Amino acid sequence: MLKPLLVLGIGNGFRKDDGLGPAIIKLLQRSDLQGVELQTQSGEGSSLMAAWQGHEQVVLVDAVCSGALPGTVFELEASEQVIPSRFFHYSTHAFSVAEAIEMAKALGELPQALTLFGIEGADFGSGTGLSPIVTAALPELLLRIHNRYPAYFQIFQGEIPHA
Amino acid sequence: MSEKKRRIISVDYLARVEGEGALYIQMNGSTLEEVQLKIFEPPRFFEAFLRGRDYREAPDITSRICGICPIAYQMGAVQAMEAILGLEVPEPLRSLRRLIYCGEWIESHVLHIYMLHAPDFLGFPDAVALAKVAPEAVKRGLRLKKIGNTLMTLLGGREIHPINLQVGGFYRLPEKTELLALKPELEWAREAAIETLRWVAGFEFPAFEREYEYVALKHPSEYAIHEGRLVSNLGLDIPISEYERHFEEEHVARSTALHSIHTGHGAYFVGPMARYNLNFEQLSPSVKALAEEVGIAEHCHNPFKSILVRSLETLYALEEALRLIELYQKPDTAFVSGPLKAGKGHGCTEAPRGICYHRYEIDANGLILNAKIVPPTSQNQKTIEADLRHLLPLYLDKADPELQHLCEQAIRNYDPCISCSTHFLKLEVARA
Numbered sequence: 310m311l312k313p314l315l316v317l318g319i320g321n322g323f324r325k326d327d328g329l330g331p332a333i334i335k336l337l338q339r340s341d342l343q344g345v346e347l348q349t350q351s352g353e354g355s356s357l358m359a360a361w362q363g364h365e366q367v368v369l370v371d372a373v374c375s376g377a378l379p380g381t382v383f384e385l386e387a388s389e390q391v392i393p394s395r396f397f398h399y400s401t402h403a404f405s406v407a408e409a410i411e412m413a414k415a416l417g418e419l420p421q422a423l424t425l426f427g428i429e430g431a432d433f434g435s436g437t438g439l440s441p442i443v444t445a446a447l448p449e450l451l452l453r454i455h456n457r458y459p460a461y462f463q464i465f466q467g468e469i470p471h472a
Numbered sequence: 473m474s475e476k477k478r479r480i481i482s483v484d485y486l487a488r489v490e491g492e493g494a495l496y497i498q499m500n501g502s503t504l505e506e507v508q509l510k511i512f513e514p515p516r517f518f519e520a521f522l523r524g525r526d527y528r529e530a531p532d533i534t535s536r537i538c539g540i541c542p543i544a545y546q547m548g549a550v551q552a553m554e555a556i557l558g559l560e561v562p563e564p565l566r567s568l569r570r571l572i573y574c575g576e577w578i579e580s581h582v583l584h585i586y587m588l589h590a591p592d593f594l595g596f597p598d599a600v601a602l603a604k605v606a607p608e609a610v611k612r613g614l615r616l617k618k619i620g621n622t623l624m625t626l627l628g629g630r631e632i633h634p635i636n637l638q639v640g641g642f643y644r645l646p647e648k649t650e651l652l653a654l655k656p657e658l659e660w661a662r663e664a665a666i667e668t669l670r671w672v673a674g675f676e677f678p679a680f681e682r683e684y685e686y687v688a689l690k691h692p693s694e695y696a697i698h699e700g701r702l703v704s705n706l707g708l709d710i711p712i713s714e715y716e717r718h719f720e721e722e723h724v725a726r727s728t729a730l731h732s733i734h735t736g737h738g739a740y741f742v743g744p745m746a747r748y749n750l751n752f753e754q755l756s757p758s759v760k761a762l763a764e765e766v767g768i769a770e771h772c773h774n775p776f777k778s779i780l781v782r783s784l785e786t787l788y789a790l791e792e793a794l795r796l797i798e799l800y801q802k803p804d805t806a807f808v809s810g811p812l813k814a815g816k817g818h819g820c821t822e823a824p825r826g827i828c829y830h831r832y833e834i835d836a837n838g839l840i841l842n843a844k845i846v847p848p849t850s851q852n853q854k855t856i857e858a859d860l861r862h863l864l865p866l867y868l869d870k871a872d873p874e875l876q877h878l879c880e881q882a883i884r885n886y887d888p889c890i891s892c893s894t895h896f897l898k899l900e901v902a903r904a
Contacts, residue, residue, distance in 0.1 A: 351631070351632045353539075355614050355617050356618070356631060358614060404587050404599075408599075408600065411600045412599065412600050412603055412610070415600050415603035415610075416607050416610060
């Protein structure tokens with residue numbers, strides 16, 4: 310039996326590309342995944358820490374706003390890297406995704422494996438739906454998640470579902 | 473002219489505040505030439521885009537002004553609309569509103585105490601660095617904050633930008649059992665809040681006191697959170713509908729948030745210290761006893777000690793939450809309604825950072841004709857700058873980095889929420 314894998318999709322579906330996390334959760338909900346728990350999160354830091362408490366393996370999906378080329382796919386291992394605090398476009402609120410990860414490290418409460426996946430957004434304006442450039446990068450994002458945790462996403466067998 | 477030393481202290485992006493702002497200080501010898509709290513976050517024009525919207529949309533639109541204190545915005549909006557329609561929100565809906573507001577005070581105050589303000593007193597750059605040496609304290613803070621978020625989620629539908637408040641009441645009412653389920657964690661939190669107070673009481677506080685005009689709501693029978701008249705220690709005592717006759721907003725070039733003044737008086741102080749100094753008598757016996765234990769019984773005029781006041785208010789909010797949960801009986805209806813009519817109404821509640829004033833005018837079809845929202849941080853801007861002007865001359869012997877840190881700490885005393893104030897800090901200190 311597989312150890313459970315928690316997938317947290319972070320973002321706001323009413324701010325276009327910021328809705329990446331919830332969009333991925335919706336998409337994965339359509340597949341019959343075994344051993345995977347799916348959750349949407351706003352990105353508020355203390356709630357994130359509470360959400361992953363007790364989990365050994367966590368995937369976090371969030372839109373990225375780093376100045377990279379829109380559509381660039383990111384994959385970061387939280388235990389190996391310092392997460393830059395301005396990396397995730399959430400808000401200027403003082404305790405969000407990056408701070409929650411660094412805080413969990415300082416407190417020794419980081420899950421054994423926590424992998425962040427993201428796509429550099431093109432449009433964080435008001436409205437629903439992802440921009441074409443982020444939509445076009447979804448297959449690569451899903452492939453990366455699959456490659457990192459192959460046992461959970463065998464169902465895709467190389468076929469990545471469409472958004 | 474004698475050769476004086478010019479010093480400039482300049483902070484481009486103030487850390488550990490909500491939103492984007494800066495500080496610029498210019499000194500010539502011992503003469504303070506400029507103190508500017510600059511707020512450059514783009515203005516957000518909420519009042520303009522409320523025009524033409526249905527009156528029932530106001531709480532959900534204004535909740536978007538802030539992710540930390542959305543309840544303050546929702547509550548101001550619904551109260552103003554209820555005043556227009558002549559609706560009286562009965563018990564227990566009124567108490568449920570007080571309960572969700574307690575949730576907001578808890579999550580906002582605890583975030584500020586542990587994540588934003590405590591690192592200043594202990595010499596850490598941020599809460600993560602603090603967590604490395606004081607993990608148990610930070611864990612306590614995170615768990616304490618969480619209970620505030622849980623109350624917000626249960627009563628508001630979600631913790632950030634809640635969706636369950638409406639004109640006349642709520643959409644969905646909680647079951648008594650759902651509220652009772654929170655009791656064990658709230659009881660833990662009450663003890664944790666006392667530990668928090670004793671922890672922060674051990675900090676060293678710069679000696680700094682001056683005279684302020686404190687402005688807060690006052691209620692005849694309770695420590696005012698969501699209702700009351702507006703009072704000050706200099707004799708102001710008005711219904712909220714008269715706010716605009718006594719307070720005015722002005723634009724200053726350095727800030728995208730309007731500055732507020734009490735007409736004929738000048739700068740004033742809103743927030744936990746204002747409430748505490750005006751309404752201390754209405755706190756619970758246990759909170760008053762602890763206030764005495766930490767040496768601020770009845771009054772506190774040192775803004776650096778606002779962290780003590782926030783801790784006492786956190787404890788009070790937890791006690792209130794427990795009390796309100798015990799009393800709750802689920803009513804048959806979640807809201808009251810009445811016929812639509814045109815008119816003008818006002819709302820004002822005690823956001824964690826101070827009074828948050830709303831005024832709306834709607835037409836006979838319920839469309840918003842105009843709106844005015846005055847958040848707490850914009851009201852405190854002048855007082856923050858005045859604090860710096862009084863503080864700097866006392867510490868001129870300090871080197872620039874220490875002086876800069878002291879100024880930033882003095883700004884954080886107010887827990888400024890710039891995002892709210894622009895309905896959106898950065899520090900420059902120039903010494904010539």
